[in-house]
Amino acid sequence: MSDAVSLEAVQGPDEDEPESGEFDFDSHAALAKDEYEQLYPLYEEFSSAIESIISTCLSNSSISTHSITSRPKAPEGLQRKARKASPENPNSPRYGKPLQEITDLAGVRVITYFLNVVQDVEKVIQEQFEVLERIDKSEAFEKDRRLGYQSLHFLVRLKVNRCALPEYAKFSGLTAEIQVRTILQHAWAEIEHDIQYKAVYALPSQIRRRFMALxxxxxxxxxxxxxxxxxxxxxxxxALKSVADDKLTGVEITPDALKAYLDKEFGPDGRMSDYSYSWTVGLLKGLGFIYLNELDEFISEYHHGQVSRALHGSRQGQLTRLEDVLMVAAGNEYKLRHPWNRQDNEWFADLIDRRLEKALEKGYEVGAKKLPDRGRNASDG
Known part of the structure; x- marks a missing residue:
């Protein structure tokens, strides 16, 4: 027996080397990480391609979502996952071929506002991709007795016809995971993940009850x-149908209803923004108007175009014409109830006074109408 062999026999095996028959999880995971780092740019492109397809299809179908994001799995994340042992055999890796068996190397997440949109997104996924697996996490959590709030996960590949296109050919055979959940489901998942409570039976009973109630x-x-x-x-x-049918009684003033009414009575004006209609609704509610029939009766005796030309010398925009008619009809009361009538806004009071004076000069009976008695609290009603 040589000296070297004798020395080894005395010292025993190197502590850094795995004992005979033990699987080297660290080397297995490190090798998977090295291989994946070479493929990382491809999976980054693949994730973006899946996101782009979903975004385009949802947009074309007028399906609104909160967000659509994509990401390839980080190499360190793959390494941690590849290091896991098999639940059945602790001396074997859970993933013998990590790059083939770990299915979320490319990931896309779609977050919706409403539950029914989750179904709409699923329909798009089923139509656009080859779905390898559909996982309802709520069912999985119930089966495994884990805490969790429902969401849908899909494992997908690009369809053959799409892979035939030059820009997609390099993604042939690759698998991506798509998560679809509402914004509330997403909030639950993020918080639950941060707390890191997984198994129901491992929780204190008081915490478990609160989780399930939540x-x-x-x-x-x-x-x-x-x-x-x-x-x-x-x-x-x-409301829109009622406006179209000239049935204004009981139709509450909202941005949509006001726009429809003014488009019909004053003529459309594409320059007006959604914000402008919302602001004007607030003004009308502050003046005491709740329903369109009240507004219609209040301004019906005034021709918006003529009032506008009398005050400005030309026909103004749709909402300016409405305010001008309201001002002439209500007179000084319009100024007093207007939200801009503040002590630090003297210019506004001066402006209204000048316009009311001009209206009088043009022969208008200023202040002939009395605003509703609801006053500034109308918006609460």
């Missing part, structure tokens, strides 16, 4: 937000 409350909130959105859409559609 999950139920968020699910109810998601459904309520969807119901509110549906009712809002129905009310808007009904």
């Amino acid at each position: 999950a139920g409350a968020l699910e109810i909130a998601d459904r309520e937000f969807q119901a509110i959105a549906k009712q809002d859409r129905q009310l808007r559609e009904a």
